[in-house]
Each structure stands twice: as C-alpha cells, then as structure tokens.
C-alpha cells in the first residue's frame with residue numbers, strides 16, 4: 001500500500017513556545033516565531049508570501065514545510081438579536097459550531113472544543129450526538145482566528161470591525177476532556193503576540209472533570225465556570241453523569257483550590273433551570289449550603305429546548321423565586337438572557353454534527369438543529 005503522505009504541520013496548532021521550537025528545528029531564531037505568530041494571529045494572515053518583513057528565503061521555506069490551515073466555514077447564520085452562529089467543517093462529515101454574541105463594538109465568542117461530547121448530560125443537545133473526536137489546538141484557536149476575519153477585526157477588513165474581547169469555552173464538547181489542545185489554544189488566546197486577551201476574559205466551562213481543574217490551575221489559570229445543575233449527588237448523577245466519577249464534595253474542594261490561583265476571585269456556577277427537576281426552593285437552599293465555602297457567583301440558564309429533549313424550562317416566576325433565595329443568602333446571581341435561539345445558537349442547542357449516528361453507513365445531507 002502506498003504510504004499516506006503526512007499532512008504538513010499547521011502553524012495554528014502551536015503556541016509561541018511550540019512555534020519557537022519548530023523554528024529552531026529549521027535553524028531559525030525565536031524572534032522569527034514571534035514575527036510569524038503576529039502575522040497569523042494579529043493580522044489574520046494565512047499566506048506566508050504576505051509576511052513582508054520575513055526574509056524571502058524563509059517565506060519560501062515556510063511555504064514548503066508548513067501550512068496555516070484555518071477552519072472551513074460551512075454556514076453563517078445571523079439571529080434577529082444579532083447573535084451569529086458559524087458552522088465549521090472538521091472532516092469526517094462532522095461539523096462544530098461557534099457563536100458570536102455581540103455587545104456594543106465588541107463581543108463574546110463561544111468556542112467549541114470537541115466534535116460531539118462523551119459526557120451525555122441529560123439536558124444537552126450536543127451530548128445526544130455522541131462523541132466524535134477532540135479538536136486540534138488549531139481548530140480551537142482557529143475559531144477565534146476566523147471570527148476575527150469574519151467580524152472585520154483584522155486590518156484591512158471591510159466592515160467596521162468588531163473585536164472579540166471575551167472567549168468562553170462553552171460551545172460543543174467538554175474542554176477539560178481535551179486538556180492539552182485546549183491549553184495550547186488558551187495560551188495563544190492570551191499571548192500578547194497573538195490575541196492578548198485577559199485571563200479574566202477567557203473562561204473555561206466544565207461539567208466537573210475534577211483532576212483537570214487542578215491541572216488547569218497549575219498550567220494555565222483562566223476564569224472558571226462549573227456546570228453545577230444540582231445541589232446533591234443523587235440528582236446530579238442523573239443530570240450530569242460524570243458526577244458518578246467525580247462527585248460534588250471533591251468538585252467543591254477542587255473549586256476552592258482553583259481559587260488560590262484564579263485570575264478572578266470567584267467561580268461561576270452555571271445552573272440550567274429545568275421545570276420540576278432542579279428548580280425547587282429546597283434545591284436553592286441546598287445550593288446555598290453546598291457552596292458555603294466557595295467564593296462564587298451563580299448564572300441561572302433557562303433551559304433551552306431541543307427536539308426530543310423531554311424536558312421543559314422552568315417558568316419565569318419560578319426562576320425569579322429561585323434566584324431570590326440565592327440572593328437573600330448573599331450570593332450574586334445573574335439569569336442568562338437567551339440569545340440566538342432562533343438560529344439554534346443558545347446554550348445546549350449546538351449540534352453542528354452532520355453525521356447521522358443511528359445509521360452510520362449512510363450520510364445525511366448537511367443538517368443542523370434549526371432544520372430538525
């Protein structure tokens with residue numbers, strides 16, 4: 001059999017240290033890595049020949065040995081509230097989604113870390129798709145790279161230019177189950193030679209992979225959000241099955257340890273409000289007790305429905321009362337405003353995959369949630 005030619009390295013996969021090591025392999029100095037890093041991420045450049053302050057001979061060498069392979073855009077949907085959802089091809093008939101939530105002149109980018117997800121939380125559309133694969137670092141940071149181009153934030157772009165100043169890893173997948181690639185991508189997001197984002201404005205959201213919370217604290221502390229969704233193990237085991245492996249007691253302890261090095265002095269607990277399941281007064285009171293020793297804020301997320309979910313969102317009045325109990329105990333609470341649900345871009349609705357897993361041998365045409 002003919003050997004398959006190895007793909008050329010994708011320079012989007014490297015953080016600065018990785019890029020410098022790769023340049024050293026070519027016999028080039030570290031400042032070349034910095035230069036190229038800036039071209040790629042600050043200028044949004046994917047053409048070595050356009051890197052005018054890089055020596056012509058080096059440009060040619062780079063062109064022969066490497067690529068800047070950005071994600072392939074399959075679809076661009078704009079919600080009536082301005083939220084944009086992009087569908088990216090990740091090969092093998094799979095796609096992932098990225099959501100941009102604008103605020104005046106800037107905005108938040110919600111980035112995916114895996115194609116599909118293995119955790120299978122009871123209320124999440126992505127989990128229903130099963131797990132396909134981890135995204136490469138370049139596919140993760142590539143979502144930001146392409147968003148900046150599409151939003152006109154790079155020099156020379158046409159429309160006015162919006163800047164992504166907030167990144168949340170709250171798209172498809174469990175970021176801490178793809179630890180190394182996520183950390184490499186985070187380093188690029190934070191690097192002054194690339195996006196220069198503040199640690200406080202880059203958030204990793206996890207369903208609670210407890211040992212990886214410690215690793216993140218040691219290797220790349222950024223803002224942390226934990227998807228809590230239940231105040232006790234019995235209920236959380238059902239809603240967030242990874243709780244069976246990493247129960248609440250250990251999770252709370254990991255949150256406390258994280259705070260020793262976190263860029264913010266609180267952990268955000270996300271809590272999806274599901275009618276009649278986890279939204280009672282007693283649940284709220286139990287949450288107050290559970291989180292007593294953790295400096296935290298709560299973000300209540302009205303459950304976003306998707307086909308065959310079999311769950312409903314708590315009524316507005318219930319959410320208000322639930323929030324009131326937390327507030328009365330001194331906890332800061334926000335209730336997330338649902339954005340972009342007319343293009344299925346809201347939390348838990350991301351299901352960009354195009355493969356029909358129930359009939360693996362046949363492919364369906366490109367399909368996303370809004371069509372099902």
Ligand code: SAH
Nearest residue numbers: 124170174205206207227270303304347348
């Ligand atoms: N795996 C990570 C990040 C992805 S989900 C995590 O669990 O944190 C981002 C947030 O959306 C999580 O808090 C998740 O619990 C929430 N979410 C998932 N499905 C939802 C739904 N249908 N409605 C509202 N929020 C949902």
